[in-house]
Amino acid sequence: MQATAFVEDWLCSNTILGEGAYGEVRLLIHRTTEEKIACKIINHAKYKNASTNINREVVIHKMLDHENIIKYYGRRQEPFKEYIFLEYAAGGExxxxxxxxxxxxxxxxxxxxxxxxxxxxxxxxxxxxxxxxxxxxxxxxxxxxxxxxxxxxxxxxxxxxxxxxxxxxxxxxxxxxxxxxxxxxxxxxxxxxxxxxxxxxxxxxxxxxxxxxxx
CATH class of the missing domain: 1.10.510.10 (Transferase(Phosphotransferase) domain 1)
Structure with a gap:
């Protein structure tokens, strides 16, 4: 599996886990622990109206804590892109x-x-x-x-x-x-x-x- 450096200690693999209305979901792998999480990548330059919907999604998702709901870990914002970090479900859809x-x-x-x-x-x-x-x-x-x-x-x-x-x-x-x-x-x-x-x-x-x- 090929991967490129993303943020400190994390690699972004070429594996696309899914695609949504505003971008794609990729797999992140920790360099040392090999822990895996999912990263939703939103391209604000391409989807001008994404901000309002994404903010609502994050506000709701960060409230949730249940074994039958994907966990929300956090977000990272850049001028034209945004990253939402989520629990990785290895079994797929x-x-x-x-x-x-x-x-x-x-x-x-x-x-x-x-x-x-x-x-x-x-x-x-x-x-x-x-x-x-x-x-x-x-x-x-x-x-x-x-x-x-x-x-x-x-x-x-x-x-x-x-x-x-x-x-x-x-x-x-x-x-x-x-x-x-x-x-x-x-x-x-x-x-x-x-x-x-x-x-x-x-x-x-x-x-x-x-x-x-x-x-």
Whole structure:
């Protein structure tokens, strides 16, 4: 694996772990300990409107501490680039474990669904909705634990005990609850609908290969 110097004691490998709306995610490796973390690289010169969304994502993600959610470690800002440091999930995306038209063993689907719902319950208890639950945003750790990632579309639906309806149509179409496309909707049921679609994909292998979102 080739790697280049990034910051003190860390090497940036050529391994691309994923791609998002504003850039790519690469693997960082510590020179001496060989510890691995993920680094989301945002190109502000290319994506002029990224700052507001990235700031919201960071504010939400740094609040979170749960075994079924990817850990946030910190950020580094430069004039035209920004780096967000995250927990590395060696098992890759849940998407990669779903065999087309087959799925996966039901015992595995049950385990991952339980872990997904556990992480989602934690978010909802904090008043946070993810709004883009799909297999590509669910990562697997080296020991097989599912972890929710990518909080680029997440937002608060409850603040100081007061809930609000969502009115932004965002997410990935095959996983959206029907009400998201029609009118203001409640956040929690919409996230749970997406979890149900993910479960169907795990059990049947039927999913939409289009990774694009609607917003």
């Amino acid at each position: 849940l998407f990669q474990l779903i065999e087309p038209d087959v799925g996966m063993p039901s015992c595995d689907a049950q385990k991952y669904t339980k872990q997904l719902l556990c992480g989602l319950k934690y978010l909802h208890n904090l008043g946070i909705t993810h709004r883009d639950i799909k297999p590509e945003n669910l990562l697997i750790s080296h020991d097989g634990e599912l972890k929710i990632s990518d909080f680029g579309m997440a937002t608060m639906f409850r603040f100081k005990g007061k809930e609000r309806l969502m009115d932004k149509k965002c997410g990935t179409k095959p996983y959206l609850a029907p009400e998201v496309l029609r009118e203001p909707y409640k956040a929690q049921p919409a996230d749970l609908w997406s979890c149900g679609v993910v479960l169907v994909a795990m059990l049947t292998g039927v999913y939409c290969p289009n990774r694009g979102g609607i917003s």
